[in-house]
Amino acid sequence: MINLDFYCSNDSFLTKIIPPFLEDCDFLCNFFEVEKLTQNNGDRMNSEVVFLEEDDSFVCSSDFFENIISKYNNKPPIIIISSNNEVFNVVKWMRKGASDYLLKNELTKDILLNSINDSLTYIKKDNPSCNILDQNEDYINGRIVLPTNFDWNSLLDNQYYEMAPVMLTINFDKDFLSRYSKSSIEKIYENIKNEISLISSKFGGRIWVSQNNSFILSFYFGDYINCSALFGIYFFNRFFLLCVEKLKLDEVLKLKMSIHAGNCLFHKTNTEQITSDVINSLVHIENQYNTDGNIAVSETVYKNLSKRLSKFFSFEGEFEGKKIYIFSTSRDSSSSVL
């Protein structure tokens, strides 16, 4: 139901002709005496479209126009209804900010509806603040809730579950490998594994397989796809701190990550023996398509991402007939000091 507010004189003919015009439409007409506008009772109003009947002249009614603007939070379009057909008067109202100017003696149902629709279309399409509100709905609804109570033991062996597996690979430069002993590098892998385990558990995930520099994690509980992607971005952004602060390295190691989702075979132990199409695809994306410094997500993951996360990913290309999206690390230099 769309609210239309009409401000007119006490016994205006508008109160009689308008309701029949709009009786089969989804509008709620509210008639107010124009004089009451000046009585400031503090109420804030929010109707979609406002009509103001011009009294004797522009001069007499322009104060009411300003009162309407100040009373309405949403700054609705204001349509003037007047009996004055002088062009000069129309121009004055349009300069004042009116959205339309209708003549009383030419008012028909079609003209009225046309004017209302134009105003509403203008609000929806051209008013940026309205667009923002529409987008905000998706954003607000896209808030991610991390799982708190979850029990991996509740899953049964050899059963298929909808999961989001994540593959993560750490790569060393050749220079780096030559500078550290084998045992130091193994220690680094161990520390990274512990950190991955600690961080992923906050998102409901756990390490499924780890082999030196590569790890496969699984996410099953709650909003598992968004949790896996959020873990990916969070871990990626914190990787600098992990290398510099925890591992005390002179440089940040190379990291890449891939995320896929689908039906996975679950087994509590011997997880490295598990094969499934989803895991195979994930490994292919990671090893054959993805490159260092990126998070690659499959189309299945991207389609299920919250609005809060999907904006970080951009379409990169196709791999094995499926679209791949990449976490963008490009720097936005367009921002300015606020």
Add this chain to the structure above:
Amino acid sequence: MGISRLKKLLSETLSRTFDTRDLQLFVRGIERNLDLYELTGFLQNYTIPRKDAAEAVVDYFFRTKKVLKFLNLIVFTSKRGFKGESITFEGFGAILKEMEECGYKYSPELKKVVLINSDGNEKRNDWGFLEENKIYNFCFASVDICGNSKLVRKYDGSLIKETYKNFKKFVSSVVEHRKGRIWRWEGDGGLYVFHLNDFVKDSILTSIEIMSSMTLFNATANLLGEDLKIRIGINAGDAEYKNDASLIISDAIQKTGEIEKKYTIPETISISKHTAVHIDASIKNYFIETEVNGLNLYQIKIPIRREND
């Protein structure tokens, strides 16, 4: 109980451990000119009884509000000895326990006795040992939500309030994790300070952690219809400490705010040039040296990568 019991325990242990001559030497570790004869009122040709001397000393340090220094001297002496010999203070365990009852605690990490709040919370603005009106070195960081006034106009007050409360809670947890303290907070941002250990590095790593966790914050704790973007300015310098942190003013604090507000774009951390001197090369390599409106700064954006990567 409380203070009087602590005083009693201290004077008992001092009188058992030191004779009057050694006690005089001992307390001169804090007060070079402290004279026990003057303090006790005994004439110079009399020997002051140990008990009287110890009671007068304890009373003096409590009266002059130098308890923290005095307790630190006792703890330090118990660990390092006195005049080249190891010292055992009788009932030292009971003293430590009573100290905690009275709001003092030995911090093994800081290796000193610090003040704790009455609720047992150790997170005090003064880290438990800063003295009022004394000048110390700190590393200051100013964090701010960009476009706050627009957000306030656009969204319902309760949503703004709740989201900003969540943001403060999130910043506090990261700052306190590295022993930093939030000295000021004004709705959309505030000033956090580091003083212990490698305070410049801690300040920078904390700021990087805050910035790199914003995706997580926005995805889970932001109740508004758009991402919150923040900027951070870091600057090291000195300030005269006041117990009321809102009264602490210094050029370094002012400069920190200026760096953040005037020279830093959203989603960026800026560090003043003289502060960046203290950063390890392993971190500094990831910062970009830049000149913003005539001011030389080092800046970093998340995700962190080297320029040539």
